Amino acid sequence: MEANVATQTIITTINSMFEQLFGSLDNSLYSTLDEITFVNSDILKNNYFEKILGTSTTNGILLIANSLLLGIILYFAIKYLLSHFTYSEMESPKEFIFKLIIFGICMNFSYFLLEQVINIFYYISIGIKNIGENIYLNEVSFNQIINIVNSIFSISNNALNMFTLNGLLRGAISFSMLHLLLTYAFRYVMIKIFALLTPFAILSLSLKNTSWFFTVWAKNLFSLLFIQIIVALVLVILFSTDFTSGGLLSKFIYIGGIYALIKANSFVRDFIGGISTNI
Numbered sequence: 609m610e611a612n613v614a615t616q617t618i619i620t621t622i623n624s625m626f627e628q629l630f631g632s633l634d635n636s637l638y639s640t641l642d643e644i645t646f647v648n649s650d651i652l653k654n655n656y657f658e659k660i661l662g663t664s665t666t667n668g669i670l671l672i673a674n675s676l677l678l679g680i681i682l683y684f685a686i687k688y689l690l691s692h693f694t695y696s697e698m699e700s701p702k703e704f705i706f707k708l709i710i711f712g713i714c715m716n717f718s719y720f721l722l723e724q725v726i727n728i729f730y731y732i733s734i735g736i737k738n739i740g741e742n743i744y745l746n747e748v749s750f751n752q753i754i755n756i757v758n759s760i761f762s763i764s765n766n767a768l769n770m771f772t773l774n775g776l777l778r779g780a781i782s783f784s785m786l787h788l789l790l791t792y793a794f795r796y797v798m799i800k801i802f803a804l805l806t807p808f809a810i811l812s813l814s815l816k817n818t819s820w821f822f823t824v825w826a827k828n829l830f831s832l833l834f835i836q837i838i839v840a841l842v843l844v845i846l847f848s849t850d851f852t853s854g855g856l857l858s859k860f861i862y863i864g865g866i867y868a869l870i871k872a873n874s875f876v877r878d879f880i881g882g883i884s885t886n887i
Contacts (some may be wrong), residue, residue, distance in 0.1 A: 613645075614872065621738050627676050637785055637786065637789055638749075638750040638751045638752075638753055638754050638785070639750070639751045639829055640749055640789060641750035641751075641785070641788060641789055641792060642749050642750045643798045644789075644792050644793055644795075645750070645792050645836055645839055646730060646734065646836050646839075646840075647726060647729075647730060647796065647799060647833070647836060648726060648727055648730040649723035649724075649726050649727050650750070651726065651799060651800065651803070652719060652722070652723060652726075652803060653656045657800065657852065660804065661719055661804065662835060667887065669804055669807055670715075670718075670807060671835055673715055673718075673807035673808060673811055674715075674716070676808070677708070677712055677873075680708070680811070680814055680815060681708065683815075684701075684704055688701065692850070701759040704814070705880070707813070707814050708814045710879060711810055711811055711813050711814045712811070712814075714810050715807045715810045715811045716807075718802070718806040719806065719807075720800060721802060721806075722806050724885075725829075725833070726799075726833060728832065729836060729837065730836070732735050732837055733836040733837045733839070733840040734840075736837065736840040736841060736844060737840050737843065737844065739844065740843070740844035740847055740848070742846075744847055744848070746776070746847065748788075748840075748843050748845075748847050749843070750785075751867055752847075753785075753846075756847075756862070768796070770861065775851055775860050775862060777860075780863060780867055781862070781863060784866045784870060785866065786865070787870060788866070788869055790812045793830055795835065795873070798828075798832055798883060799829070799833070801833050802825060802828060804828045804831065806824055806825075806833065808821070809821060809822045809825035809826070810822065827881050827882055828882045830882065831877060831880055831881060831882025832878045832882065832883065832885065834876050834880065835872050835873055836850060838872045838876060839869060839872055840870065842865060842868045845865070846865035847861070849861055849865075850873070858883070
């Protein structure tokens, strides 16, 4: 009899611990996911980050890029001079100067151009979400997911029991969402890193033997931004599923949707290439 009481006490304690853990995740995790997943130009508008980027051509990363611009001119002049002795092929000075002027101007306006690119992906993903919201008459977001989770697993009506299938699935979802948070937080940081490289990527187009840097930069940044479009599509599909029945099938479909969100980066990387953000 005492053994049963002790076992029940242990089970109750474990369930209580997981209830507090899931409650803590629910209160902060989902809204944070919305903020770091759907990125707009505000990612560049931070006082300290703007100082690193450079508020003019005389400070920050832009100062380094403009200094590198002078280095490229010197490099081309020396290489062009040596080509008369080595008889190696070189592009004409007129072509080089024309490209240098165009890409030099673009480089100094690189962060303005980057803001427009980031906003294009943001508006597409938000547009997809808005279509879902107009159809379902409900907010399509990570923050709204918690209401679906609680309705499916009846968390508000019955105490959580981690030693049942419902409890295990509920735990799998919460830890998967934590995984998503870490993955998208890493993606958020990588977008900022590639943002800092923007002037150098544009400037690399001025020379044929450095233009590969722009291609690699563009592919990686494009894949990082494209992820939020895939996430918006998955969320719209996820919200289109009828979870009111509360059956086992709907629970596994929901977990499948969460898994699709986790694998979004892998889908994009297999489709267009780019950097991996999986943790």
